[in-house]
Amino acid sequence: MTPEITAAVPDSLGTYRDGVAADSGTGTATPLSALHDPAVFDATLAAFEAGLGVSPGAVDRRALVSYWSQFYLAPLATPAMTALVRLGRPLPLGFATTRLALDGAGRPARFLVRPGTPEGSAPGLAGLVEDHLRPFVELCRAQCGIAPRVIWGNAAVILDYVAREIGEPETLARPEVAACLGWCGGPSCALSPLARALCDRRRRTCCLRQRLPGVPSCGDLCPVRAGGRCGAADGP
Template sequence: MPDVLIAEVAARVPDSLGAYRGSVVAGSGGPGARPLTALQDPAVFDATLAAFGAGFGAVDRRILVSYWSQFYFAALATPALTALVCLGRALPLAFEATSLELDDAGRPARLLVAANAAQAPCGVAPGLGGLVEAHLAPFVALCHRQCGLAPRVLWGNAAVILDHVAGELGVELGRNVSACAEIAACLGRGAPPCGSGGMPLARALCPGAGGCRRRRVCCLRSGLPGVPSCGALCPRECGAGAS
């Protein structure tokens, strides 16, 4: 059952990623939970972003959605990659079978999967490439349709967070060798991924100064009041430092 698998995954999440240890759960969630497919309705999408956007006033909607997506990807990436790296399993996180619950500030807090789903992942092929095709690609397409945000910005957001989570899980140490090699390839750290599943992520980051990796495209978050840029990860910051 998914709840058993999810509990096992939560137990393997390292303390450094503990903020998102419980970000995937089995069940229907609270009264505010809504299926991800419902976000295809512009009115539902707007309502979902309302509380988050209220804290920033009148801002470019594309910037707001980009920043909101970073919280979304963190909630998704931590348990999803932990399952792959530590257990060699994919969580049942197909986009059309997943619901979303927000915290009080309107940030994505928990992704909900059906408690009675089969233990085998619903519509999710093995590996990070499977998650890209079954969940990330539909989510990126949804955000692009609803606000016009360029997909490459969203793929950059996803790649940065997945790359960070992979590092915290010790992907490069070779634990669960086949899963780690596939994740590294999808994130552009190894041989090119087989098929097209991981290619948007593999193209999203490039080498930066001091051996770190940076985005190819700015996430725009510094356009929000009170929100700093992402520092060395930002191509604008990197360009400014080199001039």
């Protein structure tokens, strides 16, 4: 979003260094609030499906939405966590005020935020959870009936990974971020949906990607193999 944030992103996360940018008001980006319209959401998902080379309607819609959410969350998490951990400030990523741009394969590529937008309703990572992730999880549930725990699991794994790439000492130096990820105890940790989605740094619920043809499974990392839950049905 700014040269300062871009420069602070670790090289290992460079693919998503520019995942958040200032919104100039031009281009074909979609307001996130418009995704509540089933027609808009279906068109966005269809572009992603085509990019995967999957025949329309040929796969479990919940698995497709879960996989799409992983591509959505990666460019969101990288600049957002970098700004929180390394610069000590949140990005103005409220779901209601942000637009989404897709790449040529229909994948979420960049979040466009309005200059001057308030930074969030809560400090640290909790602000991103309440202002963006919670509405996003509800959007996915409403559009395909996927269990919220699946999307929370995707978000938790990606944010945890980004935080560790940035550096565990740096992240632990931001107590509000570390607590929200479940890295330490206390009330904030107990209440965090991200912390609840992980157990001993491992996700609790399957992301369903094994249901998509041509998409590699998580292998030994899959929680179902370790006695975890399949997230196909709706539920908390």
